[in-house]
Amino acid sequence: MKVLRLIPYAVLFGYVGAAAVGLVVLLALRSDGGVGPDQPIAFSHQIHAADLALDCTHCHQTVEVSRFPGIPSTDVCMVCHEFTATDRPDIQRLTRLHNEGRPVEWIKVHSVPWHVYFTHKRHIKAEIECTACHSDVTVQLPVRQVRSFDMGMCVNCHRANGAPTDCWTCHK
Amino acid sequence: MSSPRAYFEKLEIDVLAAMGKPSIGYLIALAVSATCFVVGMGLWGYQMLFGMGVAGIRHPVGWGVYITDFVFWVGIAHSGTLISAVLFLFRAKFRSRFNRSAEAMTIFAVMTAGLFPLIHLGRSWFAYWLFPYPNQRELWVNFRSPLVWDVFAVSTYLTVSAVFFFVGLVPDLAVVRGRAEGIRKKIYAAFSLGWIGSAKQWIHYNQLYIFLAALATPLVISVHSVVSWDFAMSIVPGWHTTIFAPYFVAGAIFSGTAMVLTLMIPMRKILKLEDHINIGHFESLAKILLFTSLIVGYAYAVEFALAFYSGHTFEIAHFTYRLLGDYWALYALMVFSNVLLPLALFVKKLRRNIPFLFVLSIFVNIGMWLERFVIIVTSLSKEYDPYSWGTYVPSMVEVGITIGSFGLFFTLFLIFTKVLPVLAITEVKETAL
């Protein structure tokens, strides 16, 4: 009898518990958990950009002339890696891909929505630091999207720097 | 008459009897209207899933049945506040027989009306963008848009009417509390906020009621004016006219009063309130109906006069079209129900003939719905550029959702008749003496 009386409470707690779990799962799915995606090749910005102090444009070659920074193709990598660190399995995979003329299928990290026109060129020409949006990629292993690219971020920066706030500057 | 107390007691017993165990007929009515509502919502979901195209609206008629329904329901909402606030200020005694259900009707009608702006949105799920909420973009709403005025006017109207309704209820809830048992007693006690009717309460109460009435009166005028400006502020021939605000307000009160009749006549029978609501009370409503009908009829005439006097090509073309074009039949029916038929109310016999009043009220409801439909659709279907002319026929989805809205309205009203006193007991007592 006593047990029966507990049933309603059990059910109630069941619901609440389920809801709580669901919420947690949802949040977990939403956040990247502070870790970037595992890339096919564990490329380290730390080594290249920090330790070797290569300029961003060394690999992202179209960032100053184009809307898009240009994800380097394998032959850019091979300029050095034909000789450097050839003992590493990752580099060997890279070399193999290069020889087969196949691309490295990087996973995209930074995206803006479908309706946004964003041009790297203008921002570089305006001397906006890469880190302003991408933060310091050299400390992210692997690279992840640190700042959320919501409209507030764009607009507030535009306001601060006297950049146009006409909607059609960015909305396409 | 016997001692006031005897009457008070009888009144309370009668009214509370109405709140008693629901009859089978009541349950059927409730089931039917609830089903309609659920189906209507289902259709809305269907529309959101597949796109606005499932409705009949087309290019160039971007607004159709949905906006018609919106204006119709907002119109219905007007009689409530009119009867409770305006007539209160005018010290019209018969008001006390209707104001409770009229106010309830107001709230339910506004709730129903409020759905349609959402339903008619191409992307209903972004409806919250119409509200000026603080956001990270610091982007606000366009306060120059009549639609934003609507948001403010309608939500204000809903809130104020709700407060007004509740305030009026407090003493009656206390009465119910006094006669209820068990858990219901507790609930009513809670909602009556500990009202006992002491002089200290009454003095503030009376003051509050007057102020609410004083505030609600301009509000009721403004709300339908704002709604009318959705049209009047545009450049569409047939919409863009200065008479719209008074025209719509009169129309709203007209339709609202008709709806009160439509609801009260059966309710009085079913809930056996004949002793408390008599022919005389209905006659007073009929007079309001007649009066507003005359205003509306005048507005119809003025519209044409303005158009033809202006000599404006598009205005003239439009009103000719409204009268003789594709929708002439609807226009004719509208004029008949809103202007010609109500003229019968000049006859005292008919004014006091309840079956007639009921039939008339139905006609007026239909007529007023048609009025909004005709204004919206005929104006849009033949605008400036002849290339972009086209006629509009509602789709089943629109019809279904409209029926659904009636479902919602009646569901709420039926529930109201069982959980709250349908007569303003205290005020009836007051006026009975």
Add this chain to the structure above:
Amino acid sequence: MSDTNRRWEFEDEHEFLEKLKELVDQGTPTERLDVITPIPVPATEEILKMKRSPLRFFTLAGALTGLSLGFAFTIFTVMDWPIITGGKPLVSLPPFLIIAFALTILLGSLASFAGFLILGKMPSISKIQNPIEHENMFIIMLEDEAAQ
């Protein structure tokens, strides 16, 4: 039942009023008298020499807040991100007036309601738990001094 704490009930409003007048004339301090009536009886207010309800100040305050808030908010938003529509000036007062008006009414009525609750000491838990039912009688209650 002590002489200092008594309760009279009347079926008839006039008898009730006469009794009340009589009590007051006898010099019973009005603050010790309380009346409960099924319907508002304005006469009691004069007899008991009650002050006019200060509720109106709530209303006024609310309405004024609404009015100023309406204009302030609309003007602030168009200035915050100036966007031209239809060649109209940024600060176009006529439309803003509509917003201001709506807010005036809204806050005005809400404030009045709040005022009513505050002044009428409602909702009062004690009264909700054990209310006094007038049962359609006009009731006069004389509280004893101890109650003060």
Add this chain to the structure above:
Amino acid sequence: MKRRDFVKFLGVTPGALAGSGSLADAQERLFENLLRPKQQDPADMWVVHQTTCTECPAGCGVLVKGREGRPVKLEGDPDHPINRGGLCMRGQASLGRLYHQERLREPLARGADGSWEPISWNAALDRISNALVESRGGSRNVYLSSRTTGSLAQLLDEFAASLNVERLPDLELFSYGALREAYDVLFGRREVPAYHVEEADLLVTVGADLFESFISPVRFARHVSEGLEHHLDWYHLEPQLTMTGTNAGHRIHLHAGSEQWLLAYLLKSAQPRSPLPARVLDAVPDVTIEQAFARTGVTPEQLQGLVAAWDAAEHPLVIAGGVSTAHAGGLPTALLAGLLQESSGAIGNLVDFGEAENYDSVGTPGELVDRVVDLASANVGVCFLSRLHTLAPVAGLQEVAGSAVLTVGLTDFLYPPTEACDLLLPISHSLESWGDVETYRGLTSVVRPAFTPLFDTVAEGDILLHLMAAPGNWEDYVARQWQAAGADVEEQPFLERPTRPVSTRLRAAPTADRLASSWTPDTLEEPVLAFSPSVRFFDGRSQVISLLNEIPDPLTAVSYGWALSISEDDAMMQSVEEGHVVQVSALGSEDFFPVRVHPAFDFAVLSLGMEHAATAALPIDANTGELIRCIGGVELGRVRDSAVLTVLSGSMDASGRGVLPNDVHHPPGVEAHEPGHEPRRLYPTPEHETYRWAMAIDLDKCTGCSACVAACYVENNISIAGPDEHRKGREMSWIRIQPYLDGDRPIEFMPVMCQQCGNAPCETVCPVYATYHNPDGLNAQVYNRCVGTRYCANNCPYKARRFNWFAGQRPEPMDLLVNPDVSVRPKGVMEKCTFCVQRIREAKDHAKDEDRIVLDGEFTTACAQSCPSGAIVFGNLLDENSEVYRWAHSENVHRILEGLGTEPAVYYLRQDNRGDTGHE
């Protein structure tokens, strides 16, 4: 696009294309394409290269604009001698053929049950080779294709020679049989000469539909519009209304089949500049003005006016063609036209055989019928049917093809001829393969692949080479041909060879004889059924392209489906109404047509689109072997039922609404635009700092051809609504051609798009700022902010706004045809013309790099770019030296519904310098 912007196109590995995901998301696609190794070009760079349009035989030069390895837009090549930047709607829409869902994707073989089954290329080609080997035993192999020129023609001859295949004359529905026959008789040149309209001062066209399908519509459109600059006077005589007719200064209706009478009258009455031999003149019957009037129905005044104009003109040019040369009187009409050209001294300059169109390989249906008769007796081995959308015109051809041992179809769609085939070889689109086109003598243009084939298709040339077991591939073959001509196929987009002047002498004897023998006194019995040229479908081959069906036919205003257009009087007499579905006695009993009642059409003429001729077996003119496109004495059969036509135009009557720029259209109530007398307004109109983008449209030049509409669709990712939505009036086009009947001409065409108002009524009513006035004077629309109240559309007096009633359908692979600079709009949002803001943005970006403002003419909108007659200019109204400023401040400028004070940024010009206008 400027020369210097060109870059060599870099091919993309099919891998990058395969499985591109949601194409609404430019970013994602971009990323995939960046994955390509050895691709260091920025992904937002337009890759432009020059090739040739093959949608019709005109051979216009086009620039293929590619992004991320896919062509997404075609534009007329500004340097190409034929079209000089213009491109017709068929050309614009031809990407729809490339990305068509129903395109053949792999070789197919007829299975046992008659259904199509996939087969490997090798298997397919082996089957053909074997069949060819077997055929050695006496049976004949034939090769039939549509018009073929340049290297492919060369290769075909070699192929025919080496594999003992008879190459039949090419099949074209427009074979110009009458003209070629006539010029053969007159001058011994069986050719279609070049007509230099631009050099004439009087143009008399008899049935020649210059703007629809006659020889080279885009070129004619440009030349006529150039002619208008120096007041070209243009008489157009035709039995049934055509779009060309609506544009002529003097459009004169004559009885079908009476053309020879009119020309005979003209020849006899006009002063000859170079007298004709007596015996030729004797062969021409003397026609009194009364007889001429009686036969043609052209009034004496009009006849005299025509003669007077002819005599007054310095360089008169008469062109007969189209329907007028496609009936029993076709040959005499063509002969007389030729004689008039001779007598007016036009031959050799205005009529130029040196640059004659290359129709050498094209036969007339008549010739083909003879060949078929001959083949029917023989047993056919392998029958090749290449690039054919119909065999109907040639009686018995389908049977012959069916009876062959192996019938091979080289095609891109399951056109009717494929029913006779055993084997289908999917051939690559011209944007996927090499080739060249010799449009006319002295001009050969390259066809270059824009990217690797979408499907498992092969170029026709490669198929032939493989079957010949010849070394090298098709690309090398073409390259060799060009080397031989001393040109480089990689570098040169087209090759212009100097043409030597051709000396012509009138051959009096044959002319006189043929004229006498072919003279037909009687005209066609009315009512007449005429097959009107279709600007949308040419001879029917382009009907597969969905976009062309979506855009209404300028003439009939019907978008989807066939319609039999008749005049109001005919409708009354035949007692039919619009939408009635009827039979036509002259045609197959199983064909029913919905009736389109059109007030502008001529009495006693029923007209069907030429696309129907592709399915009907039309009679053939014995004299010329040409299809007869005018059938006399037809009757309407019973009314089967009634259908709703897809007519988007709500009304063709613009009377007094201030839409058409003409004082007639300014009754009281609609303010006319008086410069310097602006209406008073409450608020100042917004000021603009650097730019106020504006457009000006010259309605005298606008022909109604709807090229702009097609260009806009492709440029701006506008979705196709489909017939059902059209019936509901739910069109998506951002720019439309409004036809009006109450103007000065039979039909007035008015291109209308968003007018980008200075005081836009749509902006004020949007609750969420989704539309507003931007600093450049544009009426901006922010799609992803739109909640879809549709209030803006209600409040737009121009009804230029379009609502996404549903999510747009882009059946794979059509989803690849997306301009990444323009969003694909989701369901429930409003969209409209943006003045191609993506192009503005790009231009401003370039300008900013060079730290200057955008120069006039640096870029233009898609519609303006495509306009064959250059009727649209776009630019910055604040720049007083800009073209648009000049146009907007010229005489007779008008803005639609100016009285509303919306301050539109689109200016309409109308001088009407077409002589005295009017529908005569």
